[in-house]
Amino acid sequence: MSENREKENANANAAWHLVDEADEKLIRLIQDGIEFEHSPFEKCAEELGVSEEEVVARLKDLIENKMVRRFGASIAHIALGFTANAMGVWDISRDRVEEVGRKMASFDEVSHCYERPPSADWPYNMYTMIHGRSQEECRAAAEKISEAVGAADYKLVFSERELKKKGVRI
Amino acid sequence: MTEMKNKPAEFKQAEVKPAEFKPAEFKPTEFKQAEVKSVELDNIDRQLINLIQLRFPVSKHPFEEIAAAIGTTEEVVISKLTRLKNEGIIRRIGPIINTRGIGGTNTLAAVKVPKSQIDEASWVINKYAEVSHNYLRNEDYNIWFTVSAPTQERLDRILSEIQTELSCPMLNLPTINQFKIQVNFHV
Numbered sequence: 001m002s003e004n005r006e007k008e009n010a011n012a013n014a015a016w017h018l019v020d021e022a023d024e025k026l027i028r029l030i031q032d033g034i035e036f037e038h039s040p041f042e043k044c045a046e047e048l049g050v051s052e053e054e055v056v057a058r059l060k061d062l063i064e065n066k067m068v069r070r071f072g073a074s075i076a077h078i079a080l081g082f083t084a085n086a087m088g089v090w091d092i093s094r095d096r097v098e099e100v101g102r103k104m105a106s107f108d109e110v111s112h113c114y115e116r117p118p119s120a121d122w123p124y125n126m127y128t129m130i131h132g133r134s135q136e137e138c139r140a141a142a143e144k145i146s147e148a149v150g151a152a153d154y155k156l157v158f159s160e161r162e163l164k165k166k167g168v169r170i
Numbered sequence: 171m172t173e174m175k176n177k178p179a180e181f182k183q184a185e186v187k188p189a190e191f192k193p194a195e196f197k198p199t200e201f202k203q204a205e206v207k208s209v210e211l212d213n214i215d216r217q218l219i220n221l222i223q224l225r226f227p228v229s230k231h232p233f234e235e236i237a238a239a240i241g242t243t244e245e246v247v248i249s250k251l252t253r254l255k256n257e258g259i260i261r262r263i264g265p266i267i268n269t270r271g272i273g274g275t276n277t278l279a280a281v282k283v284p285k286s287q288i289d290e291a292s293w294v295i296n297k298y299a300e301v302s303h304n305y306l307r308n309e310d311y312n313i314w315f316t317v318s319a320p321t322q323e324r325l326d327r328i329l330s331e332i333q334t335e336l337s338c339p340m341l342n343l344p345t346i347n348q349f350k351i352q353v354n355f356h357v
Contacts (some may be wrong), residue, residue: 016273017320027265030265031264032262033261034263036252036255037233041230052230054171056230064330067267070226071265072224072266073221073222076260079257102351108297114278114346114349117343122311122341157314158307158308163306163313164296167300169302170267
């Protein structure tokens with residue numbers, strides 16, 4: 001039921017305008033994951049009526065053109081023991097954002113680092129996703145980052161429940 | 171399908187009913203440390219996990235290449251990866267789509283929802299295929315989710331529908347600058 005609803009919603013979408021129809025079809029065929037087998041692109045090639053070499057070449061082009069960020073495994077970090085996930089939110093003065101953002105990004109513990117608009121109700125403009133094996137590990141990482149960038153005004157917002165995680169689909 | 175079983179006489183294919191929230195069908199993943207079963211990983215498992223995240227070979231026979239790279243056979247690689255998938259460590263091996271790269275747009279949004287309405291709110295948000303991640307967090311703004319859509323118009327519509335349906339305060343936090351996006355778990 002909810003899956004049908006999701007499909008309806010997805011079909012209601014306008015086209016992703018930078019990707020042509022053939023590539024869109026290719027992405028749709030492999031976006032839920034390839035089979036673990038000797039020739040994982042064979043079925044997709046058949047479906048598209050092209051060779052496997054062509055599928056591989058087009059996939060490489062999509063990566064080269066930054067339409068696909070990477071091709072590889074999505075890992076369930078929780079199953080690996082990375083059970084703590086903290087969103088660090090920081091209030092950084094606008095003129096320091098570039099410098100601070102670059103420094104924050106250099107930490108291995110930080111998987112995502114973004115600047116986002118602050119508001120009266122939520123006065124933070126920098127966001128760092130920090131993954132750790134415990135909340136203490138996340139706190140220690142945030143403290144290290146705070147010292148390194150010289151920013152004391154931050155807060156760690158921990159996740160309590162994963163309500164959905166599935167990666168972007170088109 | 172379940173509806174069909176319950177009331178066969180009333181079911182009409184053409185009838186389109188708005189989806190309703192059914193608490194019994196809603197099962198989010200809770201993750202408390204104690205509940206996470208630990209999976210034994212041997213040396214090959216570890217090498218595989220580290221390699222397939224950022225250096226997965228895009229080629230006709232990728233598992234053969236991986237086997238050569240770590241000095242084992244394709245059979246071993248495939249059976250190890252299949253086990254890791256069955257154990258829930260690997261979600262999928264596939265393309266990680268760059269929403270903005272294909273002409274779309276995305277945002278991070280948060281809503282402030284009363285505790286008693288969390289399951290329902292989560293259901294309202296998750297029914298959109300465009301919502302990729304959604305977390306309950308320990309804040310007044312307690313539900314945080316990401317939305318990716320082909321156009322700004324579609325994105326705005328999703329957010330406004332969610333806000334209308336939940337009638338609660340919402341933050342819309344689109345990316346201004348992206349400094350890093352690199353998820354890699356080294357084991």
